[in-house]
Amino acid sequence: MKQIEKFPLGLKGEQIAYNYLSKIEYVLLERNWRFKHKEIDLIMMDGDELVIVEVKTRSSTYFERPQDAVNLKKQRLLIQAANAYVEQKDFSGTIRFDVVSIICNGQITDVEHIQDAFYPMV
Numbered sequence: 001m002k003q004i005e006k007f008p009l010g011l012k013g014e015q016i017a018y019n020y021l022s023k024i025e026y027v028l029l030e031r032n033w034r035f036k037h038k039e040i041d042l043i044m045m046d047g048d049e050l051v052i053v054e055v056k057t058r059s060s061t062y063f064e065r066p067q068d069a070v071n072l073k074k075q076r077l078l079i080q081a082a083n084a085y086v087e088q089k090d091f092s093g094t095i096r097f098d099v100v101s102i103i104c105n106g107q108i109t110d111v112e113h114i115q116d117a118f119y120p121m122v
Contacts, residue, residue, distance in 0.1 A: 009104060013057025014041055017100040020111050026051065030085075038081035049094045052082045054117075057102040066101040067114060079120045 018028065021044055029050075030043040042053035054074070056066035070078075075097075082095060099117040103110040 009057050009059060010055075012104060013100075013102040014055050016057075016102055016104075016109060016111060017053065017055040018042060020100065020113065021053065033081070033085060035081045035084040038077045038084075040078065040081050040085065043085060046096070049096055050086070050091055051096050051098050052078060052085075053098045053100060054078055055100045055102065057104060059104055066103065067099050067112070067117070070099050070117065075118050082120075 014031070018031070021042070022028070026044040026046050028042065028044055030040070033040045033043055040052055041055040042051075044051045044053060054070050056069050058064075058066045078097060082097070085091070086095065096116055097118050097120075099114045101112040101114065
C-alpha cells in the first residue's frame with residue numbers, strides 16, 4: 001500500500017527535476033531508462049557531458065534527507081546501469097552522476113541539485 005502512495009510523489013519529483021534541469025539547459029536523452037532490474041531516472045547531457053541523474057523525492061526530512069537514500073548499494077546499481085547505457089549507445093565521453101533531492105511539503109517545494117554526487121569506484 002505504501003508503494004502506491006509514494007508512486008505519484010516520485011513521478012511528481014521526476015517532473016520537477018526535469019523542469020529544473022531543462023531550465024539550466026540540460027538536454028534529456030532518456031527518462032526511466034531500464035537495464036534488467038536497474039533504472040536510471042533521467043539521462044541528460046550537460047554540454048558534452050553525459051549526466052546520470054537520480055531523483056529522490058520526499059514529503060519531509062523526518063526520517064532522512066532525500067539524497068541520503070542514494071547509499072552505496074544504490075550507487076552501485078546506478079553505476080552498473082550507466083555502464084550498460086554507455087556500452088549500448090557506444091558513448092565515449094565524460095560521465096557524471098548527479099542527485100536531485102526534492103522535498104514536496106504541501107505548496108512548498110525545495111530542490112537541491114548535487115552535481116558529482118558520487119564517483120564510480122575503481
